[in-house]
Amino acid sequence: MALYVQKFGGTSVGTVERIKAVAEKVKRFRDDGHQIVVVVSAMSGETNRLIDLASQINEDPTPREMDMLVSTGEQVTISLLAMALHQLGVPATSYTGAQVGIRTDSAHTKARIQRIETDDLKEDLAEGQVVVVAGFQGVDEEGNITTLGRGGSDTTGVALAAALGADECQIYTDVDGVYTTDPRVCSKAQRLERITVEEMIELASLGSKVLQIRSVEFAGKYNVPLRVLSSFEEGPGTLIVADEEIESMEEPLISGIAFTANEAKLTLLNTPDVPGVASRILGPIADANIEVDMIVQNVAPTGDYTDFTFTVGKGDYKQTMRILQDDVIPALGGGELRGDDNIAKVSLVGVGMRSHAGVASKMFRVLAEENINIRMVSTSEIKISVVIDEKTMELAVRALHTAFGLDKDSIQSE
């Protein structure tokens, strides 16, 4: 007998039929003798609908009222799912985040879980109840309803699994696992049996959106075995495991390829190379709450001038251009601004890189063979990212996928 926390996302509970199907699935696990805590999202589209309602009434609603509003989506699904379970003869009780004792800080719309009171929950489980919990929400010290940020139900699931010491946290979604890359771009992409927490965090932050990143970090920190699987098809999904556990296994060099066309590149040419130039360029950008990703600084041979290039999210491109033109260039006493928002970032991710040299050079060779020009490079211990022209992105992904032996039905070399 195992204790599972099963989280079902918005698509999985998007219609009455699907809620009934979730109840059937939960019942099967319970019939096998397992204890089940179910965490659900709002029905698909519901959270957006609520946010839209708010925007029609007030341009700038207070975060507290936003949380009061959007937390209702999940309250609908927990009660409907409990009713569906009752219909099948399964004893079940639904709870909001506040009722189940998910305590958070008071950072409305992006609250963090501080602790979870599990006593009542354990009592229900011991009585044979299925416990159905509203994802995405909690309560602060003052009793205000809070929410955990978009996609936050994943984090609720993992946090509950950690607090209960569950055997596994299963995240049911509309894909059947984590893929080597996006199958819509590369038809030879394949499902991974398993991936490490670290790789998953890199892939997620590099643009692959299977799970909320914070939930994966949580799973890593508290050692919760996490599995992503389809709510519509049977299958093992992808197991996300702690990094140590994978070392003994024969692992591929590269686990996945992430890509995003959602960045823009800015360059300041011929800027006077004065002390603190990087902070004088990036400071005003940080002050505007704009996140900078890759940074490259070249120093001219004479040392008096420098070229400084960095990337930001596409949505921040125009504002960043303005800050550089109006504030930074005058303050530095010169510089020429260039910008390009038709770029893409393609990244190889794999813990195998730690113990193998030559990944970068192979990546560069493959891109060269495809005539793809590399504009920037950045690396970490388990990741190499390049910035290339947006129109070459898909070609790059497919070529790298093949070259690194990730294609479906191909035998892994290296």
Ligand code: ASP
């Ligand atoms: N319903 C929330 C959202 O749409 C939380 C979640 O689905 O995880 O972001």
Ligand code: MG
């Ligand atoms: Mg979701």
